[in-house]
Amino acid sequence: MTDFIHPGLVLIFASLILPVIPKNLRGPYSVLIATLGFSLTLMAEQGFYGSVNLFGVNISPIVRVDSLSLLFASIFSFIGLIGIIYCCHIDDWIQQMAGLLYTGASLGVSFAADLLSFYLFWEMLSFCAVLLIWSQRTKEAIDAGYRYILVHIVGGLSLFVGIVIFIYKTGSIEFSSFMSYSNEAFWWFILVGFALCAAVPPFHAWLPDSYPSATIYGSVFLNPFTTKAAVYALIRGFPGAEILIYFGSIMAVYGVIYALLENNLRRLLSYHIVSQVGYMVAGVGLGVISLGLNGSASHAFNHILYKCLLFMSAGAVIYATGKEKMTELGSFAKYAPVTAISFFIGAFSIAGFPLTNGFIGKAPVVSAAGEIKNFFAYLMLNVATCGTIISIVCKMGYYTFFSDKKTDYSVRQTPLNMKIAMVITSGLCILIGIFPKTFYQYLPYPMDYEPYTAQHILDTLAIFGFTGVVFLIFLKKLKPKPYINLDMDWFYRKGAILTVNYFNKTVPSVEYGLVNRIWRWIIELVVLPLSHKVSNYERVKMSRIPNFFSNLAKNFSDSLAIFHTGRIQDYAMYMLSFLGLALLIYLLF
Amino acid sequence: MYRRILYIVCVTIVLLEIVLLKLMHLGHGYFKIEEIPAFGAILGFLGSLFVVIVAKSLSKVITKREDYYD
Structure with missing residues (x-):
């Protein structure tokens, strides 16, 4: 990477130090970083760059700059800059950081030449999106954010399965058109993964569900990146x-x-x-x-x-x-x-x-x-x-x-x-x-x-x-x-409640009817008799040893207690008699 | 007032479509059906009518109160 600086990585790393920047400089700093990202994208020259050695496998190239990726990268970095200008007055570094990270990840997606780094940046997109949705900090937004994650995990897994099968079958790791493998299983998995992020019905309900719940600045960042990165991936792959x-x-x-x-x-x-x-x-x-x-x-x-x-x-x-x-x-x-x-x-x-x-x-x-x-x-x-x-x-x-x-x-x-x-x-x-x-x-x-x-x-x-x-x-x-309209998200929003209710009804009856009875049977027939036996044995055999020692100690202390009368004249007599005994021994020998 | 302006604009467009496209042959469509005079106007009217009618009939099923999910 001599003559190409990856603008996505610049944005990602530069945005990570945003929290330690003084409060009133965060807005100008993020505008500066976004401008830097935009100009680096414009300066990028077409070609293939970079290589990495991963577990003994050499992946090269990892960055591809051609007219398609440049077109998407330049609009992504430009709109990232516009979004940052739009939100540079707010005092919430999480949103500014998430916006910069989001821009960086989408640049990573558009420049990725191999499927692994592509997938890495792809998943980063969802992570940044959720940060922006949660930044609204209302219950509605938090719920919508969780739904967003769950849906995108499904899509991401489908894509991952497709990519893994693709690499296994072809041995190639390059991200280019999949059309020569059409209708194979991995082709469908990858297509569904992309289509979910492009909000193709019936996988689209996450979009109108989550975008209105984000902050007003968040939704400016949300709308260009995920879906259009998916469009880029579709143009490239399908x-x-x-x-x-x-x-x-x-x-x-x-x-x-x-x-x-x-x-x-x-x-x-x-x-x-x-x-x-x-x-x-x-x-x-x-x-x-x-x-x-x-x-x-x-x-x-x-x-x-x-x-x-x-x-x-x-x-x-x-x-x-x-x-x-x-x-x-x-x-x-x-x-x-x-x-x-x-x-x-x-x-x-x-x-x-x-x-x-x-x-x-x-x-x-x-x-x-x-x-x-x-x-x-x-x-x-x-x-x-x-x-x-x-x-x-x-x-x-x-x-x-x-x-x-x-x-x-x-x-x-x-x-x-x-x-x-x-x-x-x-x-x-x-x-x-x-x-x-x-x-x-x-x-x-x-x-x-x-x-x-x-x-x-x-x-x-x-x-x-x-x-x-x-x-x-x-x-x-x-x-x-003033009404809302049901969409495909009904199936998982109401569906989840119905499933929970169903299990609430069925699971307890199975639990009490069957599992409970088996437990009772096991306890009455096996556990209780066994524990009786153990406790008998303990009482009869095992308790003798401590009894012996305690009796011994008691006898010893009882015999000692004879001398402890508590009267001063007794103690004086003991002392004098010991003194006398000592004198006698001294005189005798 | 606004209505009248819109109607005048619409009539002008229809006339232009017929004059420029049909009589002066300044454009060509991709399909046979586009040869119908003022096809754009028909498409605009029927297309938006279709969207409105489908939306309105769909809303009988899908429109719920705002606290539906709470």
């Missing part, structure tokens, strides 16, 4: 796996349907992560042509930007008002115009309005579905766009920032650093949207693609307009209501 087209298209629509019903701001946004990652997963499935993979990568890159922007503006709403439900908000735009403008830039980007980065980001994926003539994917992805517009631009935008104030909330001033982070990200969303060609040249595969065609622009505008019409028709029906 390009063109056809099953992903269908899972991706369905999850894109699934996410927006749930998002439309949500009341909690951050849970609504979390369901949009599910939906948007659906485009990327579908893009990986469409990866038999490079347009699909390029689309997946470009969508991931742009998604990270606008999704963080949305989470930051939702966080700013929550910071300012202390409310995070649409039924308690409304009319917020007049209090915080910067937050409102950032939110709408993010919202129009996620919906894919022309001249925003969402438009140019997801266009290649949808076009890839068209090129391959997969009508199902093409239709589903377009329907997901409609759902995105109606749930985020119309519903969340209208009921949070415009409609009547529903409760009498007070408004706190948003700190300057939060505004700076939002403004920088908004600017990038617009810039990338205006200059798509400049952005496209950083994509992993060369492509000649023009997103701004008359057909595409008009179709998008038409979808926007008519979705707006549908929203106006259903304005009353879509009013947010």
